Amino acid sequence: MSRGLLIVLSGPSGVGKGTVCNALRGKMDNIVYSVSATTRHPRLGEENGVNYFFKSREQFNDMIEQDQLLEYAEYVGNYYGTPRDFVEQTLDNGQDIILEIEVQGALKVKEKFPKGIFIFLLPPSLDELKDRITGRGTESQDTIDHRLSVAVDEINLMEHYDYAVVNDQIDHACKRIESIVIAEHCKVKQK
């Protein structure tokens, strides 16, 4: 049995990574979704173990010390990281796994998994991104400004990725990602 594909879906905050990932889950049944650990407080409606594993700073530090995280990054004042064992077990079972993570973390995963498939999700425009971040209505103005400036820096790192997908409409973005995954499975030689 061959190993599954490690797919990293990344891109600036507010671009819709989470929404696209959720939509993909309904369409591609062989894909497993990696649940990250974070020190961020849950937003309304978010559930522990479903959206994230919500951790205190101390618990998160313990995970780092015990080498339980494949990668982690500080993002706008909070820590986010990918639990390692779940990723390894899923790949060993021959299943594909998607990591929906920010750009710094994605580049760290690339060092460890150069054979991964790195997909960069782009907003149709920066104005659109600003509207999306503002429209979420859950963040303060300072956080919005910070997220936007981080987003511009992140877009400059797109060259390190294998694919760029514009998230103009969720369905279109999903179709492009599905096509990428199908094509990767059809490759005669993997990377």
Ligand code: 5GP
């Ligand atoms: P949010 O607070 O909006 O849920 O997420 C903020 C950012 O952290 C998003 O860009 C999201 O993709 C990213 N993120 C979520 N989980 C992880 C993770 O495990 N590692 C890294 N590096 N970033 C993550």
